[in-house]
Amino acid sequence: MTRDFFERQRRREQSPVPELWDLLDRVRDPELPVLSIWDLGVLCDVKQTGEKVVVTITPTYSGCPAMETIRSDIERVLGEAGMRRLEIRTRLAPAWSSTWISPEGCDKLRDYGIAPPQNQSDLTPDAGLACPRCGSADTRCISEFGSTACKALFQCNDCREPFDYFKDI
Numbered sequence: 001m002t003r004d005f006f007e008r009q010r011r012r013e014q015s016p017v018p019e020l021w022d023l024l025d026r027v028r029d030p031e032l033p034v035l036s037i038w039d040l041g042v043l044c045d046v047k048q049t050g051e052k053v054v055v056t057i058t059p060t061y062s063g064c065p066a067m068e069t070i071r072s073d074i075e076r077v078l079g080e081a082g083m084r085r086l087e088i089r090t091r092l093a094p095a096w097s098s099t100w101i102s103p104e105g106c107d108k109l110r111d112y113g114i115a116p117p118q119n120q121s122d123l124t125p126d127a128g129l130a131c132p133r134c135g136s137a138d139t140r141c142i143s144e145f146g147s148t149a150c151k152a153l154f155q156c157n158d159c160r161e162p163f164d165y166f167k168d169i
């Protein structure tokens with residue numbers, strides 16, 4: 001895992017409002033519901049000053065339509081918990097990177113049948129992308145664009161199953 005991930009994890013562990021981070025674990029990525037915004041690395045920070053809650057998020061990529069859904073889900077989850085004064089800040093720098101996906105998030109992606117970003121796995125770049133179903137490294141890229149722009153479509157030459165690969169960004 002990268003420094004970015006550990007910094008984010010430390011911010012969460014040292015937060016005086018851990019219950020707000022826990023609440024936000026209910027907010028899922030609309031395209032990959034197995035991942036919370038925490039797993040995905042979109043949730044950067046949560047702060048509370050008096051009655052006001054400030055949530056900072058980083059979009060996965062500029063203009064990703066999922067971000068609007070994520071924003072309204074954050075408002076709904078915190079609103080239901082009685083938070084009335086909410087501000088959602090968008091942080092664009094540093095830009096989101098697939099290295100921000102948590103280790104648990106990578107495991108969840110694999111269980112879901114999506115190969116996690118390769119910069120996250122212990123594979124070397126030329127070892128081939130491991131099939132999330134059978135583990136074979138004998139795979140090939142069918143299309144640079146999978147079910148969403150964030151993913152590419154691969155096929156396993158052993159079990160023949162196609163699978164999405166979450167691109168390194």
Ligand SMILES: [Zn+2]
Pocket residue numbers: 131132133134135136156157158159160161
């Ligand atoms: Zn396979």
